Amino acid sequence: MTDPLDPELKSLLQKWEIDPPAPDMPARLIQAALSQPQEKPWHIEAGENLKRAFTDWQYAIGYKLAALAGFAALGLGIGIAAGESLDVAGVALMAGLGG
Amino acid sequence: MRVFLDMADGGPFTIQMTSLLTDEQLMTQVARADSAAFRYLAGRHLTRAYAIAFRLLHSREDAEEVAQEAISKVWQKAATFDPARSAFGTWFYRIVTNAALDRLRRRKAPAENLDDHAEALRDMAPTGEDLRIRADETRRIKQAMAALPPTQQMALTLVYYEEFSQAEAARIMNITTSALEALLFRGKKGLKQRLTA
Numbered sequence: 001m002t003d004p005l006d007p008e009l010k011s012l013l014q015k016w017e018i019d020p021p022a023p024d025m026p027a028r029l030i031q032a033a034l035s036q037p038q039e040k041p042w043h044i045e046a047g048e049n050l051k052r053a054f055t056d057w058q059y060a061i062g063y064k065l066a067a068l069a070g071f072a073a074l075g076l077g078i079g080i081a082a083g084e085s086l087d088v089a090g091v092a093l094m095a096g097l098g099g
Numbered sequence: 100m101r102v103f104l105d106m107a108d109g110g111p112f113t114i115q116m117t118s119l120l121t122d123e124q125l126m127t128q129v130a131r132a133d134s135a136a137f138r139y140l141a142g143r144h145l146t147r148a149y150a151i152a153f154r155l156l157h158s159r160e161d162a163e164e165v166a167q168e169a170i171s172k173v174w175q176k177a178a179t180f181d182p183a184r185s186a187f188g189t190w191f192y193r194i195v196t197n198a199a200l201d202r203l204r205r206r207k208a209p210a211e212n213l214d215d216h217a218e219a220l221r222d223m224a225p226t227g228e229d230l231r232i233r234a235d236e237t238r239r240i241k242q243a244m245a246a247l248p249p250t251q252q253m254a255l256t257l258v259y260y261e262e263f264s265q266a267e268a269a270r271i272m273n274i275t276t277s278a279l280e281a282l283l284f285r286g287k288k289g290l291k292q293r294l295t296a
Contacts, residue, residue, distance in 0.1 A: 009287065012294060013259055015233065016240040018153045025163060026145045030138055033171040038132055040178050 122187035130177040137177075141170050144191055147261060151192065152199040154256040155249070157241060161202060169194040185270070192263075192271045196253055203249045243293035251286035254279055 022028075040048070120128075120136075122143070128136035145166055152165035172194050173180075180190060244252055250272070257268040258279075269279040 009291060009294070010259065012236070013240060013255075013290075015236050016154075016244075017237070018150055019159050021146065021149045021159070021163065021166075025149065025166075026142055029145060029163070029167045029170050030141045032167060033141070033174040034134055034137065036171055036175055038130075038177060039175050044178070 123182040126173075126177055126180050126182070126187055129174065130180070137174055140187075141173070144188075145170060148192070148195045151195055151253075151256055151261055154244070154260055155199045155203055155252055157245065162199075165195060165198045165202060168198045189267070189270045192257075193273060196257070196271055200249050200253060203252075239294060243290050246293060247286055247289050251282050251289065254282035255286045255290070258283060 118139075122140060125136045125140040129140060148166045148169055149162050153159065153162035156162055156165070169191060173191060180187070185193075244255070247255070253272060254268060257263045257271060258265060263271065265279055265283075266276055269276045272279065274282075
């Protein structure tokens, strides 16, 4: 691609020299950047969150399973008891509602 | 050529010939939180980023802040950089130009700042006719550039000061090459009018 800038203008523009950066600028900026956390793409972030959630859930897994089994047995017992025929008249008589 | 040993995280020794690595290869390592690769990559580009921002903002502090913003984004968002979509240079200098243009547009009265800066420049200049003439020329060029619309200033800065090709500059500014040519044409015309007046 051609550069249509005429030499006179070009040489004039080159006379503008910028203030150089402070000598320690690169080191300062790099250090400041490194002090910040890196962001991760959403799918990696989501994967890590899932992994973390699974790891957390595994904590005290023996107790959790035992409690789950206990509550299941209790629920099963109550269910069986409720399934038996109930003597409603007897219960009412005992409660003094029989008249 | 710089060679360093990377023993981060107690991993295996890896000898890396960083000067032989491309920006994109270094970015792959930066995405893995490799601070040595980041230092090397930043070292390649920070001075140029500062220069671009300075030409637009005429202030060392503002130029440093723009460079800081851009290089911090490189570190923070390294994992989201996709070399298949753009070269590192295009991605990085687009961050720089956008940050500098945003800052320039937010300024209320850049012309006043420029006059102040020109005064300071004259005061700081050592005595001597040549130095005074040079300082005056610098002031004239800065004022002529500052009077142009920000996008024209950016196009001129990228192509004529930082010597990007027109195609590269167009990609950095996220415009077509013909749009860039139009900016350059109008920018040069404006500069000539002001500098030869």
